Amino acid sequence: MLEIKNLIVQIEDKRILNGLNLTVNKGEVAAIMGPNGSGKSTLSYVIAGKEDYEVLDGEILLNGENVLEMEPDQRAAAGVFLAFQYPLEIPGVASMTFLKATLNAQRKARGEAELTTPDFIKRVNAAATQLEIPKDMLKRALNVGFSGGEKKRMEILQMALLQPSFCILDETDSGLDIDALRIVSEGVNALRSSDRAFLVITHYQRLLNYIVPDTVHVMSSGRIVKTGGKELALELEANGYADYRDSEAA
Amino acid sequence: MADVTLMKTPAETALAQAFESAKTSLPGQAESRAQAFEQFTQRGLPHRRVEEFKYTDLRAMMREIAPFAGVPAADEARAALAGAKALASVKALQVPFVNGHFVREAVDFHNLPENVEIVPLAEALAENHDWLARLSPVPWANDNPVYQLNTSFMADGVMIRIAGPVEMPVHLRFVTSAASAVATATRILVVVEEGASVTLLETHESTDGANHQPNDVIEMIAGDRTNVQHVRINAEGDKALALSTLAARIGGDALFNSINVVAGSATSRHQVFAVLDGENTNLRVNGATMLKGVQHADSTLVVEHAAPHCESRELFKTVIDNEATGVFQGKIIVPHHAQKTDGRMMSAALLLEEGGSMNNKPELEIFADDVQCAHGATCGQLDEDLLFYLMARGLPKKEAERLLVQAFLGEALEFVENEAAREALIETVEGWLKART
Amino acid sequence: MPAVQETIDQVRLIDVDQYKYGFETEVEMEKSPKGLSEDVIRFISAKKGEPEWMLQWRLDAYKRWLTMKEPAWARVSYDKIDYNDIYYYAAPKKNQAPKSLDEVDPEILKTYEKLGIPLREQEILAGVEPQRRVAVDAVFDSVSVATTFKEELAKAGVIFMPISEAIREYPDLVRQYMGSVVPVTDNFFATLNSAVFTDGSFVYIPPGVRCPMELSTYFRINEKNTGQFERTLIIADKGSYVSYLEGCTAPKRDENQLHAAVVELIALDDAEIKYSTVQNWYPGDAQGKGGIYNFVTKRGDCRGKNSVITWTQVETGSAITWKYPSCILRGDNSRGEFYSIAVSNGMQQVDSGTKMIHLGKNTTSRIISKGIAAGRSENTYRGLVSAHRKATGARNFTNCDSLLIGNQCGAHTVPYIESKNATAVFEHEATTSKISEDQMFYCQQRGLSEEEATALIVNGFVKDVLQHLPMEFAVEAQKLISISLEGSVG
Incomplete structure (x- = not known):
């Protein structure tokens, strides 16, 4: 599904990713763990197409197609969804309006018919109920005045609605209490399917108790330095990242 | 140009006569004075139809011009300074002026604190000192009539160079002790060299009951990585008409903090013209104004963000009692290239009794798109x-x-x-x- | 709610051509001689069949105007206008007092059809729910060509007719109120208008009447080298209510055309007037060639106690906009409101805002202004809030926000806040910002294109104001804002 080859990325002359290689298969949930500053968030932004990053070398293939030449909205239409670590606030634009605009934009880009309003509302309500999002929240301006947990739930709501094929969760657990973490994780787990892949970026193992990964990658200094099964996360939890930091220094 | 002369007010005529009689005795190059006065004369004293003086009509407020003060006798100066009270509790290097003239006897030139150099302006003007080239660091201040008058008449002042960190504050103390009304025009230049830091105190006191007319200009050039703390207090006598200007050009990675406290004068106008000339500089300009009776105080501020990535904060507080009038005019200018500017300006006024007035004009002039600028103004009772x-x-x-x-x-x-x-x-x-x- | 209607849908429906009202209508016109003189004023007055007092009023204004200077304080620049190179009167020849629409030149009817303005009462304004009816006065260059629903309104006692007709039919009302809010001598353009105004709308709502439908005037400049000088006078008598809409368009032309209107509103005790404008005069091309000079004086007088005047404007057109719809809050407890969206793109220059003059006790005012500058345009908010000595308990809240799109435009805020009363409470806040790159990326990540994302965010930015427009205008305004900003990103 996703194949990253020798990705080298810099921002303002600072090298962040140093020849990163990564493959995520259809139906797979891959976790990326690593110390702060290892380039985890950069990876998520580069896949989604944020402008500030300069890709010096390498490619990112989604279903065999290089996404690096695409605009962020084209990538979204191609199935990439990034759940932001810090979701943005858009004053004056009701969440409902935003959801409808994005859903129809993507449907249009894929040559599908727009949803009728009743259809749309039905879908939103179903997803909102599951994520315990109250209706009045949907009427409020997107993310404006939302708590950390509400913002994250709104991200997962969008994911559920847009039905992307490749989902990136960037530190989705940050700022969540146990209850919110459970709700968000259940939302994500409900979306797991054989034709959808996930890349779960996290600093802590905690999230992976709720969203159990198929593979765990350790990232350090802009590279994947170790790959293993879910037990690797527990190992990291016990020993910390010190081993990997040392390996760079050497 | 005969018709222009006819339209002059008595005060403008008096100014022209004063300039005519003083220009030969004033120190330094006559041309720049003449040029400044010519510029002033073209428009005369600003009145309410001149946008920048809409709320402070100098043509109406300056009916008469006081005679320019002469150099005080040594004992008069000594007595005046002994009686000075403003910020007297703050231990500082004293740089005093009496009746607009530098009291050089009060400064021990041989034992100045490290990194401080002082040159009397009258001397410098007469000798055409090198540092004079650094006067007028804010070119557009030259269009300002109050500034033009100061340039025309400046009789004395000092030039101070701060070469490195200076611990002890430098206190520019202005005392006007003349019993009857006098006009004064002083010019101070403070050059704060790269990496230097200084606290500048500036106090203005004068005798009550006399219609003194001080017009002071302080110019500052603060280099990169400087830290300037400027505290000014207007404690002029109750009849004074005090005009003052702070013109500053500030380099990058610098801190510049200036406050003006108005506790005196019948009428005052303090102008701050600041140019942020280097990136990552942090400017704060504050004002605290207390007015009663029929006092009138104007705080006018123009901040030009000439470089990107700077932050400016302006906070002006005005308390108005009785039938006094407060004025705040502030303008933040952000040219095309000054991206990532963060400017915030606030003016708040309290009217304690019926009869007071407050005029606020907070302006933004923005040409760069990636900026955060805001201003606010409030006006009301407690x-x-x-x-x-x-x-x-x-x-x-x-x-x-x-x-x-x-x-x-x-x-x-x-x-x-x-x-x-x-x-x-x-x-x-x-x-x-x-x-x- | 109309304001949250999805912009995206709207954008898709819109023609690619940015100014879609730029067509010209071929009609045979009758014009006054070019230029301005007493004779031309007499010509206009005669054409309108005016009484002597009206002619005298005009001539006095003209004499006064000759002594006045064009104002230069606004932040706009333009080549000197040659006031003798303008036709001050242009009217379709076949429009000599048409008794019914059948007598109106079919070309003109077609024009309004194309503009989506219903001149037949069974028609409805484009995009409006069928049950809502709007009475229309259509002004074509210097004359009103049709006014709808006159009879039905008359049943309710409402007078809605071209002002030239009102001068003949209700001279006492007109004489009593015209010039009482905007004096003949008010300013250069208002004085010029007083001398040469050709048509406009007159509205009188009798005491206690709630006007049964929205009233609207649709202004169209069609003829070359003409100016449009309309005059609108609205009087809401005690306890009455009226909502009035104004729209404007003009053909694309290379030369600038002058529009100098005067609008006077009078609200007596307990009356309320809502005045909404969607101004879409031709803005000129991308290089700044052509376009309308929109120099307009609009002022409302809250003359009676508890009266309310609300100005809502969406300004997207004109090469230059110079207008400050204002409220004089004379009556105790009266209220003035100003809601404005000013969008500028290309080489447009906008200097607009309001004046809230608090004279009476416990008067309140509210100003919400949203300026959006793109392209190489200049967008200035200029406003005055003042409290007179006797305006005890006056309250004002002002919020003006500017949004810059691109790096070649300017957004400026010039507020004057003057309080002479200690019990007056004024609050003013203003911000300038841009659409953040992070917001854009977020929207794009969800699949919106750059233009769609911009439109969405801008819509959020102006929402507070759009909410105050009557529905039929809110939809149109939203479309207009999107079109005006087309091509401003990327």
Whole structure:
């Protein structure tokens, strides 16, 4: 599904990713763990197409197609969804309006018919109920005045609605209490399917108790330095990242 | 140009005569003075149809021109300085002026603190000193009539160079002790070299009952990585018409903090013209103005963000009692290239009694798209709920008012870093409030 | 709610051509001689069949105007206008007092059809729910060509007719109120208008009447080298209510055309007037060639106690906009409101805002202004809030926000806040910002294109104001804002 080859990325002359290689298969949930500053968030932004990053070398293939030449909205239409670590606030634009605009934009880009309003509302309500999002929240301006947990739930709501094929969760657990973490994780787990892949970026193992990964990658200094099964996360939890930091220094 | 002459007000005519008779005796190059006066004459004293003077009509306010003050006798200067009270509690290097003339005897030139150099301006002008080239660091200030008058008439002042960190504050003390009205025009240049830091105190005092007309200009050039703390207090006598200008050009990675406290004068106008000339500089300009009777005080501010990534904060507080009038005009200019500018300007006024007036004109002039700029202005009475709350706790009304006004002005004072100076300013506020009632 | 209607849908429906009202209508016109003189004023007055007092009023204004200077304080620049190179009167020849629409030149009817303005009462304004009816006065260059629903309104006692007709039919009302809010001598353009105004709308709502439908005037400049000088006078008598809409368009032309209107509103005790404008005059091309000079004086007088005047404007057109719809809050407890969206793109220059003059006790005012500058345009908010000595308890809240799109435009804020009363409470806040890159990326990540994302965010930015427009205008305004900003990103 996703194949990253020798990705080298810099921002303002600072090298962040140093020849990163990564493959995520259809139906797979891959976790990326690593110390702060290892380039985890950069990876998520580069896949989604944020402008500030300069890709010096390498490619990112989604279903065999290089996404690096695409605009962020084209990538979204191609199935990439990034759940932001810090979701943005858009004053004056009701969440409902935003959801409808994005859903129809993507449907249009894929040559599908727009949803009728009743259809749309039905879908939103179903997803909102599951994520315990109250209706009045949907009427409020997107993310404006939302708590950390509400913002994250709104991200997962969008994911559920847009039905992307490749989902990136960037530190989705940050700022969540146990209850919110459970709700968000259940939302994500409900979306797991054989034709959808996930890349779960996290600093802590905690999230992976709720969203159990198929593979765990350790990232350090802009590279994947170790790959293993879910037990690797527990190992990291016990020993910390010190081993990997040392390996760079050497 | 005969018709132009005919339209002159008596004050403008008096100014022309004063310039004519003084220009040969004033020190330094005559041309630049003549040029400045010519520019002034073209438009004359600014009046309310001149946008920048809309709320401070100098043509109406300056009916007469006081004679320019001569050099005081040594004992007169000594007596005047001995009686000076403003910021007297703050230990500082004294750089005093009496009747607009530098009292050089009061400065021990051989034992100046490290990194401080002082050159008397009258001397420098006469000798055509190198540093003169650094005057007028804000070119557009030359269009300002108050500044033009100062350039035309400046008789004395000092040039101070700060070469490195200076611990002890430098106190520019202006005292006008003449019994009858005089006009003064001083010019100060402070050059703060790269990496240097200094606290500048500036106090203005004069005798009550005389219509003194000081017009002071302080110019500062603050280099990269400088830290300048400027505290100014207007404690002029009750009849003074005080005009003043701070023109500053500030380099990158610098801190510049200036406050003006108005506690005196019948009429005053303090102009701040600041150019942020290097990136990552942090500017703060504050004002605390206390007015009563029929006083009139104008705070005018123009900040040009000439470089990207700078932050400016302006906070002006005005308390207006009786039938006084407060004016705030502030403008933040952000040219095309000054991206990532963060500018915030606030003017708040309290009208304590019926009859007072406040005029606010906070402007933004923005050409860069990636900026955060905001201004705010409020005008009103003391919060009745707060007053009630305090009174319910047992404070008499006047006391409660005093407390709230003090807190209101205190917000502008809290950025004064020098503790002794801050204390002294708070005392000034307290004194003003006690004298009320 | 109309304001949250999805912009995206709207954008898709819109023609690619940015100014879609730029067509010209071929009609045979009758014009006054070119230029301005007493004779031309007499010509206009005669054409309108005016009484002598009206002619005298005009001539006095003209004499006064000759002594006045064009104002230069606004932040706009333009080549000197040659006031003798303009036709001050242009009217379709076949429009000599048409008794019914059948007598109106079919070309003109077609024009309004194309503009989506219903001149037949069974028609409805484009995009409006069928049950809502709007009475229309259509002004074509210098004359009103049709006014709808006159009879039905008359049943309710409402007078809605071209002002030239009102001068003949209700001279006492007109004489009593015209010039009482904007004096003949008010300013250069208002004085010029007083001398040469050709048509406009007149509205009188009798005491206690709630006007049964929205009233609207649709202004169209068609003829070359003409100016449009309309005059609108609205009087809401005690306890009455009226909502009035104004729209404007003009053909694309290379030369600038002058539009100098005067609008006067009078609200007596307990009356309320809502005045909404969607101004879409031709803005000129991308290089700044052509376009309308929109120099307009609009002022409302809250003359009676508890009266309310609300100005809502969406300004997207004109090469230059110079207008400050204002409220004089004379009556105790009266209220003035100003809601504005000013969008500028290309080489447009906008200097607009309001004046809230508090004279009476416990008067309140509210100003919400949203300026959006793109392209190489200049967008200035200029406003005055003042409290007179006797305006005890006056309250004002002002919020003006500017949004810059691109790096070649300017957004400026010039507020004047003057309080002479200690009990007056004024609050003013203003911000300038841009659409953040992070917001854009977020929207794009969800699949919106750059233009769609911009439109969405801008819509959020102006929402507070759009909410105050009557529905039929809110939809149109939203479309207009999107079109005006087309091509401003990327």
